[in-house]
Amino acid sequence: MVFGNMGDDCATGVAFSRNPGNGDNKFYGEYLVNAQGEDVVAGTRTPAPINAASQSEHNKDLVTLENGMPKLYKQLVAIKNRLEKHYRDMQDIEFTIENNRLFMLQCRVGKRNGPAAIQMAVDMVKEKLITPEIAVTRVTPAQLDELLHPIIDPKTEKDHAVLCKGLPAGPGGACGQIVFTAADAVNWVKNGKKVILVREETNPEDVEGMRAAEAILTARGGMTSHAALVARGWGKCCIVGCSAIHVALTSKEIRIGDTVLKEGDWLTLNGTKGNVYVGQLPMMDAGEENRVLMDFLAICDKCRTMGIRTNADTPEDAAKAKSFGAEGIGLFRTEHMFYGKGSDEPLFYLRKMIMSKTTDERKKALAELAPYVKKAIKGTLEAMDGMPVVIRLLDPPLHEFVPQDEGKRKELAKALDLNMNDLVKRFESLHEVNPMMGHRGVRLGVTFPEITEMQVRAIYESAAELTKNGKKPYPEIMIPVTCDVNELKDQYAIVKRVYKEVLAKYNLKKLKTLTGTMIEIPRATLLADQFAEVAEFFSFGTNDLTQMTFGFSRDDTGGFLGKYVEKGVLEGDPFQSIDVNGVGELIHVGIERGRHINPDLEIGICGEHGGDPASVEFCFKVGMDYVSCSPFRVPIARLAAAQAAVQYGCTCKGKCNTKAKGKKK
16 A cells, blocks of 8 residues: 555545546646545545646646646656556556655546547657557547537536437438427528427428528437438538327427427527537537547548448538548439529429429420429539439439429419319329339339439530540449349330430440449349349448338337337347348449459449448448448448458558459458
8 A cells, every 4th residue: 555645745636647638748647645545536625636638627737647746747747758658548647746755556548539539649650659550449439429519518417317218310410499380490590599499290382491490300310311311411510209299389488398489488409419409508619620530530541441321412411522532422312403592493393303293294394394303413513513412213202392482383283284173183103002112212213204314414515525524534323222133124214315316416435334233122132133234333322221120110119119119129229220130231232243253243332321330441441342321420430441441451552353442362
């Protein structure tokens, strides 16, 4: 035993070889004279700083160890340096001084927050204390996420009771006043207020309100619902499927058990955990532009072998994703151009096309729609110049685009030369019992080939015009929701014909392009060898593949899935992290059978799982070429891909003899 409480030549202290709060390479710690054991952290006395770097507002007037016991401080620094060099990590050190003699009690790897972990990893690589491979294992995805979104001050959050929980659809924290309509959200924000849009569920007509709000909270919906997808694409805080909430639009209030909250009341959301709090909790701005973060991600890129793409639907989204390090677009959802600002006119023509009863009506609407589709595609191809852009052909669940507003219904009826009764009958004819498994995707193209032709022509003409202007467009045309190779053959014939026509029109010999399919139906994974005879790439759409494999409606799991996870019926939410044993096995089978026919088949994932670290690891292990995720999840995917490469021993940069890069060399 040694004693730090035997007089003024004794002391006890705790120190860190680097600052655990920000990662600075400065010795940091506190000590107490004539104290023992846990006195430093007990809070009964204010500890003194060990040096100037450890001073703060509350201890700046106390004598530092460096000044009060300079000889012993010098010894402590030497030991600290020796320990860190030996263990090659930041050390948490406990020491005691007895009668002017220094004793070390213990050392261990020190805990640190996200910013500090990243700073230390970057600095230690520069100092050659650790390798890049070790550095990427020192930062968790959750720590990296701290630098990408504002968060609730954790010191305050831990003291507040959670009002209710939902699915964590958009990470980070947000605080605002409750509003119930998109129009109110826009108007309140114009008046300088911060709002949280609370809805039963959202639809495309809510987009401007969603954009204006600090965050979105819905009572219904899953991780791939409209609210979740749009919010994640913007990096906006969002909680969905909060089934405890009962929204009363007429009285403008929500009920959670015995708690009643009205319009204008304050809420704070933790979109990373899915927690909802009453009132205003203080926020911390993590800072989006961070040089150290970029340096760390560059270290990750030295280790990873799997590509990282993004799911983006506008040139602005594409530019944001590129700034985060995306190497292309793995999912450009054509129908998302009809969401948000400036979408009224193209949305009108889309609705006109959907409501058309004859081929002539449909072709007229498509001709009016085509310039808008072409403009959106061309802008995104130009923004990603030289990088691949996977463009999914129209896959709208048609019911989502039926106008709810009476004025817009009248406008549509006039355009189609119909009275309102006839328009309502057409609406009713579109009704499907299960629209997510109904007339969408490739089924639209097979029944109405003019829809496919319009899109393919817009894609190839955009690429041709950009090529003529010295750009390097690389469109990959993706045919969605296929379940049989004959569907693919039917659509591929249109693609090849239009490709030849565009080359002739622009006097070009070729365009860099691929045509493939989205694998999102279990049957397609089992018949992947047949698909590989036609498709040049596979992209696994794991949102729908999970839905169809489990038989869970991805928008209606809020009422039961939480209990499944809580009771251990399922290990986790399969819409957040790939179900390796079920969905994962189907993916594995699909990849093996597809590559057996075509070893050079490009394979990726474009479901939201592409930004989940555990799912990225799985994708690496089964040999995918890339993962694709929303722009704000690109840094997480870069880290997860690097960690997978380090863990499974493959840093060959594609020089393995096997296409499945997840296998050890």
